[in-house]
Structure formats: C-alpha cells, structure tokens
Amino acid sequence: MNSINQLDTDLLTGYVENLGKDIVQQMLDLYIQQSVVYLRDINEAITECSQPLWQDHCHKMKGATGSVGLTLVHAKLVTIEKSTDDWNVKESYINELSELNNEAIASFTAWLSEQS
Numbered sequence: 001m002n003s004i005n006q007l008d009t010d011l012l013t014g015y016v017e018n019l020g021k022d023i024v025q026q027m028l029d030l031y032i033q034q035s036v037v038y039l040r041d042i043n044e045a046i047t048e049c050s051q052p053l054w055q056d057h058c059h060k061m062k063g064a065t066g067s068v069g070l071t072l073v074h075a076k077l078v079t080i081e082k083s084t085d086d087w088n089v090k091e092s093y094i095n096e097l098s099e100l101n102n103e104a105i106a107s108f109t110a111w112l113s114e115q116s
Helices: 009-019 021-047 051-067 071-080 087-113
Strands: none
Touching (some): 009 021, 021 087, 051 071, 051 087
16 A cells, blocks of 8 residues: 555654654654554453443544544544444454554655655
C-alpha cells in the first residue's frame, strides 16, 4: 500500500517543516515503542473480556495514531473503538489493526527517508 493512503502527508510535511526531520524521526520512534504497549493493552482487554478496557485502550491508540498521521490505523480504531462485537470478532480486529499498524510504520519510515 502506498504512503498516500496510509499517511496524512500534509500533517507530516508540516511537522518536518516546523520541527525538523530529526524531531519527526523521534516522534516515529516513540510511536513505534508505544504502539507495542497499546496493542498489548488492547489484547489484554480481549483476554479479560472487558468492554471498558477495550474502549479505553483503543481510544488511547486512536489519539496517538491521529497525532502521527497514520490515517488508516486511525480510521480502523474509529471503527472498532466502540464495537460491542463478540470477543472472537475483536480478536480478528486486533490482528487487522496490528497488520495495518506495521504497514503504516513502514510507510512512515519510507516517507520520512525521502524528506530532505
């Protein structure tokens, strides 16, 4: 999938222009670290079959994805955050979310490497 669909390049270009490429790289690195925690926490909500935890953890990750311009991951979280589907369905959501997240991180990394 190309970066245009994965990323809010207008937002990210503004970050690079205003903050510099090094700071944006730090933002990406921090997001990568934190996304591991978010996904673990969402999985924990599934294990505990806790709707409040599911919504809380999805909401936190949704905010982070929005702030770093990961549009498809953000859209997926908007769709699933308040889902009351069965837990086995939510397990498929987390698998899709994890895959989308990996693709978005790869797109962001590639996009950033092209910036001067």
